[in-house]
Amino acid sequence: MKILLIEDDKKIADYVVKGFSEAGHVCDHLENGSDGLSQGTRERYDIIIADRMLPGLDGLSMVKALRAAGTKTPVIFLTSVSGVDDRVQGLEAGGDDYLVKPFAFSELAARVAALARRPAMQEQETVLRVHDLELDLIRRRVTRAGKEIDLQPKEFLLLETLMRAEGRVLTRTMLLEAVWDFHFDPQTSVVETHVSRLRAKIDKPFDVPLLHTVRSTGYSIHAPR
Structure with a gap:
């Protein structure tokens, strides 16, 4: 190593x-x-x-x-x-x-x-897509409807985690572990704050919301149903 x-x-x-x-x-x-x-x-x-x-x-x-x-x-x-x-x-x-x-x-x-030991990124997963939202893992670039969106590193990782689980609900604890590597509750609103910032960038400027809050459970990203 x-x-x-x-x-x-x-x-x-x-x-x-x-x-x-x-x-x-x-x-x-x-x-x-x-x-x-x-x-x-x-x-x-x-x-x-x-x-x-x-x-x-x-x-x-x-x-x-x-x-x-x-x-x-x-x-x-x-x-x-x-x-x-x-x-x-x-x-x-x-x-x-x-x-x-x-x-x-x-x-x-x-x-x-x-x-x-963390698994290496698989080559076929270089671009994640949900509806008109695209996340390019190699170029570290996010676009929606062709418009580039500027994300901070943790916002990018949060979006990547949600998009990899498209259609599934991820709890606050799951996101703390996946994005911040916390295996305990830090008693902060870091998840909620980052979800709010992410929503403002990928959803609010567009007509169709993709990032959804599931009350008392967590968050999910999915295409319109």
């Missing part, structure tokens, strides 16, 4: 690099967020591990820029910032997991392995 570690604490970085090297993995290390952005977009990695507090470019901004550039490499935030809102910010920025310092290397390695 090829891993990119972006961490400005040398002691922690040496510890992590040593652990992954002993496990037979390649672990490149950078100390600066700007360098991490350049390396992460230029080279292919299986996993990126990034601190939030980085010189040059902070971790949140770096990951947002990576996602905007089309880099889909899973990202684990490794940070001392531990509040629920901080975790939500990290995941909304495009992170896939969040591990708080101090940490056990065994847990970090397990989280890296779990992300690496």
